[in-house]
Amino acid sequence: MSNPDDLSRTSADRTAGRELPAPAIDARHLSRRFGSFVAVDDVSFQVRPGEIFGFLGSNGAGKSTTIRMLCGLLRPSSGTAIVGGIDVGRDPERVKPRIGYMSQRFSLYERLTVDQNIVFFGGIYGLSGARLAERRAFVLEMAGLRGREHALTGSLSGGWRQRLALGCAILHQPPIVFLDEPTGGVDPLSRRRFWRLIDTLSRSGVAVLVTTHYLDEAEHCHRIAMIQAGKLAALGTVAELKGIFAGRPIVEVRSSKPVEAMRVLEAMPEVEKTSIFGTAVHAVLRPSAPDVDAVTRKLSSQIDDPVESALVEPSLEDVFLDLVMRTPAPGASPPNAAQGVSAPRGDRGDNP
């Protein structure tokens, strides 16, 4: 931690936590229903201090709902969440001083200057005097906003605003930080810089829970939870997650006719499934499948076109797609899936 003397005075139970490495976040069977819609369904995981924990899922999968429950903004329908040693459902107000939160909207006051935002957020976390001055200097330094203290926040570009929002979220030096899609609408360079900040934060012992739908970003995370239709679909390190492809080699196929190649591959008995990756096609082979060359030869003969192919390491995207396909969409699932279920039924009625 960057300021150990300060942490020792915040709470006694964290001192206890140091002796016994308690998780910073402990979600046990968390569920949240909105009417008949199950947004989060029996989700359990732990995040350790100093860990970057990625929360992956498509839009509406239940990531934000989970975060809101962990932060005490939303009461779980069932299950418990222990954050910073405190039962959030029971005592949401006591959790708030121990967490920092930054959302995809970078919720700063755009009509206030950089400095005025820092002073405000410091103030509502109870910082004043020398402590506020010291943290203000730290945040300006970290975000690279020195010299821009008096710029209107609304006039800053996405990257600056993102770093300022992060700075405002960690002004009070929380041991746990929640980042809800923090990199939306920010250029790649700023994203890299932002992830360096997250790395530094985690190395100082802060537990970071970050949601994203950029799969490349997930590689920065120590562990990843994939959430699909409110359910935890997978949990583990990046290597562990890729392990689901053990014995199922992935072939990357490049051809001038990708759609046709995909159709032919799909029909082969040795291919389990295919998906389009940019201009290439990834085909997952069954464990019993012959070698890659055999598949390639068979393909190029059938589509009458030269085909390039190679065995590739599974990427997180492969993992994600594999999990999404595998999880059957239940009745109460995101809007897209729900439409997919109801559409055929309608067709049947219209065309007897």
Place this chain on the structure above:
Amino acid sequence: MILTKTRAVAIKELRQILRDRRTLLILLFVPAFFLLVYGYALNFDVRHIRLGVQDNDRSTSSRELVSAFVNSGYFDFVAEPANPAAIDALIDRNDARAVLVIPARFGADARSGRPTMVQLIINGDNANSATTVIGYALGLVAAQSAKYELEARVGSGTGPLLTIEPRVWYNPELRSALFLVPGLIAYIAMLTAVVSTSLSVVREKEVGTMEQVRMAPLGPVPYVLGKTLPYFVISLASATGIVLVAMVLFDLPMRGSWLGLIAAVSLFLVGALAFGLLISTIAETQQVAFQIALLTSYLPTLMLSGFIFPISSMPAFLQLVTYVVPARYFLVVLRGIVLKGASLTLFWRELGALSVFALVVLGLASLRLHRQWT
């Protein structure tokens, strides 16, 4: 700790108000503008009514009647139409607001005690001023009639037997400005307190800063206090400013105590700010908040408080509605303090009603806010 947090919110809010030119303009200049408009332009007194006279009698008596009209100060003689067509033209062109038609033999009949009548044609396109004109004319004619009756009976014109000696207290010249200033204070207080407060909270909901703030260990109390305090101070300053300006420009007599005035305005403001908060817990967008504020506070304050239209002349149903319009009670207190110099204790009923309003709305608002916050 709570103080630090409340101060942080209040300073932030003040900075936002200062940064937001449009809001600032509404809060500072609209009151001044309204005061000038209402003070100088909006005048409910009807004077200098352009009067046409068709005198078919041309006797001493008819001339006496005409001079009674002109000398009253309410009527200006402008034309003498020769025939009915000329009367039409006069009214149509709005050259005359009223035309007095005196029949032939008017003088002879009047002097000999026979009943006779004169005709008054009034342009009714403005019902309010038409009613006033009728009132003036009735009075003038009645006085004149009494004089003739007496002459016919006694033989000499000593004047009427029964007269009224009016003494108007507190506003002897019956100037509208004096009457309107208290209403204006109520109106401005409602505007700043209800509209600005609800909009500023709902804006935070819309932009998403509300969610960020709720993540902080702030709690609803410092948030609400910090959020409303700037508007409270601004409204209070605005109200004091209105009284001061009216004192300078319209010779408003500030007869009561300033302390009493500030106390009354503060009580009213607590209710109004709470009402603004209540709206902000209901509305999700600024547009909806504005509409609700307009319907529930702005319009009733303008229409149903006795600010412009007297409550006693409203239909019974509307009179009942005015009992839940806080400005109704506030106006009674304000007029009492400013114009009469009355002490606050005289208005315990109105102050009680204002307190009940403030308490009920504050309770509702905090209940809803608390539920939304956690």
